Amino acid sequence: xxxxxxxxxxxxxxxxLAAFAILTAFGRGWSRAGAWIATLASLASFALxxxxxxxxxxxxxxxxxxxxxxxxxxxxxxxxxxxVTNLTALMLVVVTLVAFLVNLYSLGYMGEDERMTVFFSxxxxxxxxxxxxxxxxxxxxxxxxxxxxxxCSFLLIGFWYxxxxxxxxxxxxxxxxxxxxxxxxxxxxxxxWYMPDHALDFASLHNVFHTQSGIIxxxxxxxxxxxxxxxxxxxxxxxxxxxxxxxxxxxxxxISALIHAATMVAAGVFLVVRTFxxxxxxxxALDTVAIVGAFTALFAATIGLAQNDIKRVLAYSTxxxxxxxxxxxxxxxxxxxxxxxxxxxxxxALLFLGAGSVIHAIHTQDIREMGGLGSRMKAxxxxxxxxxxxxxxxxxxxxxxxxxxxxxxxxxxxPWLFAVGVxxxxxxxxxxxxxxxxxxxxxxxxxxxxxxxxxxxxxxMTIPLIVLAALxxxxxFVQTPMSGWLGSWLWSGEAKEHxxxxxxxxxxxxxxxxxxxxxxxxxxGTIRRDAVSSRLPWLxxxxxxxxxxxxxxxxxxxRSLRGLGxxxxxxxxxxxxxxxxxxxxxxxxxxxxxxxxxxxQVQTYGLVAVIATVVLVLAIAGRRxx
Amino acid sequence: xxxxASYLTLAAVLFCIGxxxxxxxxxxxxxxxxxxxxxxxxxxxxxxxSKYGVVPSLTGQVFSLFAMTLAAAEAAVGVAVLIALYRRxxxxxxxxxxxxxx
Numbered sequence: 001x002x003x004x005x006x007x008x009x010x011x012x013x014x015x016x017l018a019a020f021a022i023l024t025a026f027g028r029g030w031s032r033a034g035a036w037i038a039t040l041a042s043l044a045s046f047a048l049x050x051x052x053x054x055x056x057x058x059x060x061x062x063x064x065x066x067x068x069x070x071x072x073x074x075x076x077x078x079x080x081x082x083x084v085t086n087l088t089a090l091m092l093v094v095v096t097l098v099a100f101l102v103n104l105y106s107l108g109y110m111g112e113d114e115r116m117t118v119f120f121s122x123x124x125x126x127x128x129x130x131x132x133x134x135x136x137x138x139x140x141x142x143x144x145x146x147x148x149x150x151x152c153s154f155l156l157i158g159f160w161y162x163x164x165x166x167x168x169x170x171x172x173x174x175x176x177x178x179x180x181x182x183x184x185x186x187x188x189x190x191x192x193w194y195m196p197d198h199a200l201d202f203a204s205l206h207n208v209f210h211t212q213s214g215i216i217x218x219x220x221x222x223x224x225x226x227x228x229x230x231x232x233x234x235x236x237x238x239x240x241x242x243x244x245x246x247x248x249x250x251x252x253x254x255i256s257a258l259i260h261a262a263t264m265v266a267a268g269v270f271l272v273v274r275t276f277x278x279x280x281x282x283x284x285a286l287d288t289v290a291i292v293g294a295f296t297a298l299f300a301a302t303i304g305l306a307q308n309d310i311k312r313v314l315a316y317s318t319x320x321x322x323x324x325x326x327x328x329x330x331x332x333x334x335x336x337x338x339x340x341x342x343x344x345x346x347x348x349a350l351l352f353l354g355a356g357s358v359i360h361a362i363h364t365q366d367i368r369e370m371g372g373l374g375s376r377m378k379a380x381x382x383x384x385x386x387x388x389x390x391x392x393x394x395x396x397x398x399x400x401x402x403x404x405x406x407x408x409x410x411x412x413x414x415p416w417l418f419a420v421g422v423x424x425x426x427x428x429x430x431x432x433x434x435x436x437x438x439x440x441x442x443x444x445x446x447x448x449x450x451x452x453x454x455x456x457x458x459x460x461m462t463i464p465l466i467v468l469a470a471l472x473x474x475x476x477f478v479q480t481p482m483s484g485w486l487g488s489w490l491w492s493g494e495a496k497e498h499x500x501x502x503x504x505x506x507x508x509x510x511x512x513x514x515x516x517x518x519x520x521x522x523x524x525g526t527i528r529r530d531a532v533s534s535r536l537p538w539l540x541x542x543x544x545x546x547x548x549x550x551x552x553x554x555x556x557x558x559r560s561l562r563g564l565g566x567x568x569x570x571x572x573x574x575x576x577x578x579x580x581x582x583x584x585x586x587x588x589x590x591x592x593x594x595x596x597x598x599x600x601q602v603q604t605y606g607l608v609a610v611i612a613t614v615v616l617v618l619a620i621a622g623r624r625x626x
Numbered sequence: 627x628x629x630x631a632s633y634l635t636l637a638a639v640l641f642c643i644g645x646x647x648x649x650x651x652x653x654x655x656x657x658x659x660x661x662x663x664x665x666x667x668x669x670x671x672x673x674x675x676s677k678y679g680v681v682p683s684l685t686g687q688v689f690s691l692f693a694m695t696l697a698a699a700e701a702a703v704g705v706a707v708l709i710a711l712y713r714r715x716x717x718x719x720x721x722x723x724x725x726x727x728x
Contacts, residue, residue: 600724607649 005052006064006084012048012092013131015041016099016124023121034117035110038124039103045131046096053089057489065137065203076198083137083202086490087338091134091270094345095263097471099127101464102258105353108461109254109360119159123258126152130263134270138201139188142271146184146235149264150177156259157251169250176244180234184271187227194220202274209277218282225278225285228271229292236268236322239296243550245319249311253356256311261318261352262345269325269341273334280332290330290413294420297323299547301427305434306543309365310355313435317391318348320424324406327417333409335487339479340406342486343398346475347390350468354384357461358439361454362447367438369447374440376454379462381440383469388436390472392429393511398476400508405479407503418503426510433518441523633674641667654711654718658704665697 019041027034067081103123110116129148136142151174158170192198194216195208208215216224232238237245248260259265272279272289279285297320304316321344328337357380358373359365374381390399403425411418444451456462479486520526545551597608640663647660669690676686712718 601721602723603649603720610645610649 005048005055006089007066008048009052009064009084009088009092009135010066010082012045012052012096013128013135015045015048015128016131017128020121020124020128023117023124027117027121029117031116032107035103035107035120038120039100039107041124042096042100042103042127045127046093046100049089049092049096052084053093056084056086056089065201067137070140078140079138079201080141081137081201082135084135087273088134090338090342090490092131094342095127095130095134098258098262098345098349099123099130101467102254102349102353105257105356105461105464106252106254108458109356110252115159119156119252122152122155122159123255126156126259126264130267133267137203138199139191139205139275140200142274143184143188146231146267146271147181149259149267150174150181150235153177153248153259153264156255157248159252159255160250163250166250169244169247173244173248176241177234180231180241180268183227183229183234184231187224187231190220190224190227194224205275206277209281221278222282222284225275225282226288228275228278229285229289232268232272232326233292234268235271236265236326237296237319238268238292238323238326239299240549242296242300242319243553246307246312246315246546249309249315253311253352253359256315257349257352257356260315261348265318265322266325266341266345269322269329269337272326272329273338276329276334279329286330286332288330289326290410290417293323293326293328293330294410294417294424295323296320297327297424298420298427299323301424301431303543303546304431305427306540308368310358310367310370310435310439311352311365313367313431314348314351314355317351317428317431320428321348321391324403324421324424327421328406328409331409331413331417333405335479335484335490336402336405336409338490339486340402342478343390343402343472343475346468347387347397347399347472350383350465350472351387351391353461353465353468354380354387357457357465358384360457360461362450364450367435369445370439371442372440372444372451373454376451377440377456379456379465383465384440385436386469386472388432390476392432392515393425393507394515395508396473396476398472398474400511401476401480404504404507407507411503418506422506422510425507426514429511429514430518433515434522437518437522630674630678633670633678637667637670637674640664640670652719652721654708654720654723655705657720658701658708661704662697662701665693669693 016038019038022037023030023034064084065081067079069077070080071078103120106119106123110119113119126149129145129152133142133145133149136145154170154174157173158166160166161170188200191205192200195204196215197204199205209221234241245260245265249256251260279289300316300319300323304313304320307313307316321340325337325340325344328334328340357377358370361377361380362370362373364370386397390397393400393403395401403421407418407421407425410421517527521529542548597604644660644663644665644667647663648657651657651660672686672690672693676683676690679686708718711723715722
């Protein structure tokens with residue numbers, strides 16, 4: 001059926017872009033008004049996205065592609081356009097909803113910041129670029145937006161640029177993701193080279209790699225797929241480029257929720273889903289994705305066990321959950337990956353915003369200084385608890401269904417990947433239980449006066465929590481083992497639903513065990529908290545130091561690059577500047593010599609004239625002898 | 627031809643002595659005298675060529691007489707300028723006549 005609203009999809013990123021333009025042009029000196037403009041723009045985007053999605057759900061509308069010729073160079077024609085499919089419609093709703101809620105939340109959270117308008121304009125720009133990334137109909141536009149969200153991420157991590165840690169984290173995030181971006185850029189260039197007619201749009205990619213596979217050789221396909229995956233690894237914080245994501249927590253907490261939990265970091269997963277035809281054409285690439293994903297999931301979950309900063313625990317949890325999504329992609333289940341992306345966006349944004357409320361109330365991020373906040377901050381505690389349960393995968397919350405979909409898919413391919421997934425689920429439940437019990441139960445360990453003042457945040461901050469909590473509960477029902485609605489809607493009926501009883505039992509058991517163990521250790525105290533650290537201090541140290549990955553990179557890359565930089569600086573000083581100074585100095589010296597000649601003494605002029613004449617005569621006479 | 631060569635050599639020596647004086651002496655009177663030396667070296671050349679040249683004629687000797695007359699006039703003007711300068715600056719040292727530079 002023809003689509004009505006999808007052709008207006010370009011308006012979805014246009015609203016926040018307009019808000020960004022308005023705030024940048026006129027926003028200086030506004031505070032609340034500017035913030036409300038941005039919030040209303042994101043609400044408008046959300047409303048339109050919702051209408052588009054509902055239209056597509058109800059009437060099963062066909063895909064819509066709109067756009068225009070962007071660049072024409074000889075036979076090559078680059079287009080800029082947007083494509084509305086069920087997949088992009090889903091992403092639109094997720095991004096705009098989280099963006100709207102985060103905007104609303106920031107009204108409270110950033111209310112006292114003097115650069116509030118700047119903050120909201122950055123968020124609007126980010127929202128717009130992220131929506132552009134989602135809607136892009138070809139890789140070129142996607143790449144432009146991909147870089148734009150990277151820039152916004154950089155700006156927002158470094159928003160409190162007076163803090164040196166924030167500056168360092170912003171630079172780190174930008175540089176590390178840049179490594180991945182380079183991979184994606186090379187992949188796009190390779191595709192441009194090898195694709196018939198240099199087409200980069202997703203429809204052509206689907207044709208070449210899926211419908212009429214074999215046009216491009218397998219080795220090239222593998223190379224392209226791996227390079228695209230490198231881009232996704234950088235953006236989605238997968239090992240070994242995960243190091244920027246935990247540091248990115250230096251940014252304001254709403255940003256951590258929007259960019260570094262729900263949307264931008266999921267862009268890597270989205271990219272792989274979007275180009276999945278390429279991955280399907282190469283088993284080696286799929287295996288790499290699965291292994292990297294599974295490894296990252298487990299690796300980050302174990303680090304999450306030993307972190308003491310509330311946001312860092314959540315950050316490692318994000319890395320771990322993104323690993324889950326990659327694992328799902330690697331075993332070939334795009335449905336499970338998108339499903340987990342969908343549910344994760346809600347409950348992880350919820351957890352971050354909950355953490356933001358806690359930080360807002362007691363002004364510390366160290367969970368060792370929290371405790372007993374549950375009775376003071378009821379709304380936050382309840383919604384955070386729902387988020388914890390959803391992330392841990394307790395039925396019937398959303399995280400359970402999506403995690404189960406991934407584990408089922410993994411079990412079909414390989415028991416090893418399945419085992420890693422279940423182990424990760426156990427660790428996930430354990431660190432989330434640790435977080436929850438340390439923050440909200442027990443006795444207050446921090447400053448008593450601060451504790452006495454702690455209370456729930458204003459309505460703009462609690463409403464998003466409640467909405468997200470509700471979504472964290474119900475969003476899982478779009479795809480259950482009983483009805484594979486999401487999969488069949490996303491891929492127009494070609495997905496099959498499978499549920500492994502073993503997977504359900506194992507994941508629920510692992511989650512319950514993790515939470516129970518967390519409860520025993522951190523709430524009830526049956527198991528002493530230092531049971532592990534007293535016996536295996538090196539293990540705890542290893543986890544606290546995040547496997548010394550940062551130190552390793554410092555040693556391998558930062559030092560050597562800094563050395564190279566210094567050498568180049570010396571080269572610049574000595575050789576380049578030297579040449580410039582030499583050129584200038586030579587002319588100046590010649591000038592000085594000439595001023596000495598112009599001394600007003602006729603005798604000197606006469607001497608010069610005589611010498612010149614002698615030279616001239618000698619030269620003319622000398623020619624005879626040659 | 628040897629007569630011509632010795633006259634020319636003498637003229638060249640005279641010219642060089644004059645040139646040396648012009649370029650090195652500080653006293654303006656000496657400089658003026660040196661200029662006369664150079665001029666007379668040229669006159670000697672004219673006379674020598676008019677006697678021993680390829681086409682001998684009196685023209686050269688007449689020409690040199692004119693030159694000497696002009697040189698006398700020129701020397702008178704030069705000395706007059708020098709005296710005027712001496713009245714103004716109380717020196718005949720050429721080093722101090724560097725208004726061109728200022």
